[in-house]
Amino acid sequence: QQQVKQSPQSLIVQKGGxxxxxxxxxxxxxxxxxxxxxxxxxxxxxLIAIRPDVSExxxxxxxxxxxxxxxxxxxxxxxxxxxxxxxxxxxxxxTGGGNKLTFGTGTQLKVEL
Amino acid sequence: DAGITQSPRYKITETxxxxxxxxxxxxxxxxxxxxxxxxxxxxxxxxxSAAADITDKGEVPDGYVVSRSKTENFPLTLxxxxxxxxxxxxxxxxxxxxxxxxxxGEGSRLTVL
Numbered sequence: 001q002q003q004v005k006q007s008p009q010s011l012i013v014q015k016g017g018x019x020x021x022x023x024x025x026x027x028x029x030x031x032x033x034x035x036x037x038x039x040x041x042x043x044x045x046x047l048i049a050i051r052p053d054v055s056e057x058x059x060x061x062x063x064x065x066x067x068x069x070x071x072x073x074x075x076x077x078x079x080x081x082x083x084x085x086x087x088x089x090x091x092x093x094x095t096g097g098g099n100k101l102t103f104g105t106g107t108q109l110k111v112e113l
Numbered sequence: 114d115a116g117i118t119q120s121p122r123y124k125i126t127e128t129x130x131x132x133x134x135x136x137x138x139x140x141x142x143x144x145x146x147x148x149x150x151x152x153x154x155x156x157x158x159x160x161x162s163a164a165a166d167i168t169d170k171g172e173v174p175d176g177y178v179v180s181r182s183k184t185e186n187f188p189l190t191l192x193x194x195x196x197x198x199x200x201x202x203x204x205x206x207x208x209x210x211x212x213x214x215x216x217x218g219e220g221s222r223l224t225v226l
Contacts, residue, residue: 006155034213043203043217044156089155091213098163099144099207100171101215105155 006104019077023090030092119218136204144207145187
């Protein structure tokens with residue numbers, strides 16, 4: 001059972017464009033939603049995270065948008081750069097869950113010159 | 114060096130053999146996790162540990178055994194490897210609950226022939 005659904009599976013964006021990755025969850029007990037970035041041959045690393053008490057969080061060129069009623073959240077990468085080319089994972093966890101995260105299936109982003 | 118290290122980074126074994134993947138962290142984080150990464154499935158939790166001598170099953174625990182006698186070590190053992198266990202395995206640690214922030218190792222790529 002995939003509790004966090006992520007799309008698209010892959011994405012090609014031109015340099016300077018906006019990359020958008022979407023996730024949807026089913027378990028309403030989830031109350032924090034991190035995004036991870038993974039470069040080839042490396043482990044995932046936390047990029048940005050949001051809690052459902054806010055609808056948007058921005059860190060530099062990266063923005064998370066959160067829609068609690070729709071149970072959806074998305075990552076926007078503004079002014080995408082070739083260095084952003086990586087695999088992105090959304091995830092979800094819940095208070096009292098012992099820091100266990102349920103991950104989406106990942107999006108492979110390629111930013112072309 | 115401080116951080117989380119996994120060994121071996123690459124391993125080829127045969128069906129039916131026992132394999133142990135090692136994970137060591139120098140931060141004294143309470144929480145430790147083992148995930149496997151497979152194309153189309155993202156990251157799936159195998160086992161996790163909230164503290165030394167406390168372990169619990171994740172989403173896909175069958176065929177795996179873990180132990181945690183010391184806070185810094187969390188080995189994962191495949192008692193009788195199967196081809197379906199061919200995967201990239203990631204160990205992670207977390208400092209506290211409910212933050213969504215996990216620190217991942219660089220992974221162990223296991224091939225079962």
